[in-house]
Amino acid sequence: MARKKVALRYIRNDSARQNTLKKRSKNLMKKAGEVATLCNAKACVLVYGEGGTVPEVFPSHAEAVAILNRFKSMPEVARLKKTMDQESVLTQRVAKLRDQVQKTRCERQDRETKFLLHDAMVSGRLPGNIEELTTMGWKLELMLKSLGKRIAKMSR
Template sequence: MPRNKVKFALIENENDRKLSYKKREKGFLTKAEELRTLCDVEMAAILYSPFNNEPKVFPNHGAAITTFEKLVELPTLKKSKNMVTSDEFTKKRIEKLNDKLLKVRKKNKVKEVTNEMYEMLKCKEISIDMHPYDLNDLSYVIKQKLIQCLQQQRILPFL
């Protein structure tokens, strides 16, 4: 049975909020234990909440202090090696999405020109106001299709 989608907002009812916190805290600590065991990583977590008098420390107080001391003693270069600010992350994400967009636009342009080529083969006339770049793209697609066709018929095996 699928779970309902959770709307991320403050739970107004104090008892519901506490119940939700306890469930999620238990799930978080379970996942942390699994990650530590399965991947053999050293990790520590400190959970502060208004529902407990003392903070919860994972896996235990001594191990958490040792882990945090090791983190503090790391050279700055190693500490910041995999850290990314939100601005850097956003810029990288925008670059990736722009690259994806460019590839999709290129694919669409090729499909568009290919359709135009097939329309021409059905004796449709070329529009008079066609841009020279579009004509150039059309000639490229026609050339590629001819090469592909000739290679399939083994007339031009080395192209």
């Protein structure tokens, strides 16, 4: 059974907030342990609770200190190799969405051209718009080239 979506907002009730933090930090620690085991990677988690003086640490305080010191001792280039800021993430997403829009436009134009070709073949009349005629001619040339390649391939 799927869980319902939780609204991400501040929990006003103190006991409910503390209870939620406790549960989520426990699950976070468990997931960090699973990732470390499955990927054979070093991982540590520090969770600072509201008003708490000592953070919850995974896997242990000494191991977390060793992992963090190792991370800090790495050269900055290696440390920041795969990190991304918000701007670069959004730039990548925008570029990907632009590619998808362009692909969808091409597919739509291809469908419209095929529809025009089909309509011209069935009715026997050509569209009066010069742009549509040019597009149909271009599509016909592509189809004829493709058919020529298929025939040549099959005749071999």
